[in-house]
Amino acid sequence: MTIFHKLFNKPANTRKNLDADHEDTERAYAIIMRHANAAPMTIDTHVDPETFKRLQNRVEDTWSRLGQEDAHWSVITDEKFRKESLSSHIDQFFSMGDGDIARLDAALNRVGTSLSNIESAMDFGCGVGRLSVPMARSTGHVLGVDISAAHLREAKANVARMGCQNIELVRASSIQDIKNLPEFELVLSLIVLQHNPPPVMLEILNALCSRVKPGGYLYVQAQTYRQGYRYCATDDLADTLDKMEMHVLPQHVFLETIQGAGLTILEVTENGAAWDLSYKSQVVLARKR
Numbered sequence: 001m002t003i004f005h006k007l008f009n010k011p012a013n014t015r016k017n018l019d020a021d022h023e024d025t026e027r028a029y030a031i032i033m034r035h036a037n038a039a040p041m042t043i044d045t046h047v048d049p050e051t052f053k054r055l056q057n058r059v060e061d062t063w064s065r066l067g068q069e070d071a072h073w074s075v076i077t078d079e080k081f082r083k084e085s086l087s088s089h090i091d092q093f094f095s096m097g098d099g100d101i102a103r104l105d106a107a108l109n110r111v112g113t114s115l116s117n118i119e120s121a122m123d124f125g126c127g128v129g130r131l132s133v134p135m136a137r138s139t140g141h142v143l144g145v146d147i148s149a150a151h152l153r154e155a156k157a158n159v160a161r162m163g164c165q166n167i168e169l170v171r172a173s174s175i176q177d178i179k180n181l182p183e184f185e186l187v188l189s190l191i192v193l194q195h196n197p198p199p200v201m202l203e204i205l206n207a208l209c210s211r212v213k214p215g216g217y218l219y220v221q222a223q224t225y226r227q228g229y230r231y232c233a234t235d236d237l238a239d240t241l242d243k244m245e246m247h248v249l250p251q252h253v254f255l256e257t258i259q260g261a262g263l264t265i266l267e268v269t270e271n272g273a274a275w276d277l278s279y280k281s282q283v284v285l286a287r288k289r
């Protein structure tokens, strides 16, 4: 039983249970407060156009390679989802997507609407369709967008296997590609921005905001803090290791960018995307004015 199950499904208030509750609450409180005294991070959020292109090309190369090697595992890095064992765990993979989409619908419900009212949605960084498929069950039409052709091929196979008729998939490899997309009633992006260096992340976020219709919603996740994180583009480009990048955009930049693009922030929810408590990960629900 997790600490959260224990705290939310409390047994009767016996003395013993109250003491156990107290310990659990203290531990939960320590987790909630873990970044309250955090120091500022030094992060380059702007670079020259040539550096920007190099950073973006590297993201594309990495995800194309990951998609060819082991696409589902690259989306959720659990050994169960390696291609050798995927067939026995594919239902579990997609049920995790169901959970994310149920949370999105709950957030929309809290602000007075629901997924069933959404006619057009974009799933940015759709990967293999883990979120596009459950989202398409409740919305009119979903466009899945990704930088990696290999992920899109897997997504296409999943969409066909699950018989979804209302999903289209397209590749976008530049900011301009995103800006060329139509506007949507809902733009969703989970566990995508974090894989782009902060200057690229910021431009993608701006482009995503521009694709939300007036009155429409943005539901987007980013990591907004990690102890010891710093970002210098020159140092980053000097690092030749070919790895899955993990980046952070400071919370005030994340929120100011969304607001500056004409959206009202309705909710900011903590989320454990990195499965690592040194990170702070947040999901914003915002509405275009």
Ligand SMILES: C[S@@+](CC[C@H](N)C(=O)[O-])C[C@H]1O[C@@H](n2cnc3c(N)ncnc32)[C@H](O)[C@@H]1O
Residues within 6 Å of the ligand: 059, 063, 064, 074, 075, 076, 124, 125, 126, 127, 128, 129, 130, 131, 145, 146, 147, 148, 151, 172, 173, 189, 190, 191, 192, 195, 196, 204
């Ligand atoms: C960890 S996976 C998440 C996939 C999906 N959002 C999900 O939650 O199942 C990250 C996906 O984002 C895509 N991606 C990363 N950076 C991107 C970018 N700049 N533009 C478009 N797609 C990107 C990757 O190719 C990969 O498919």
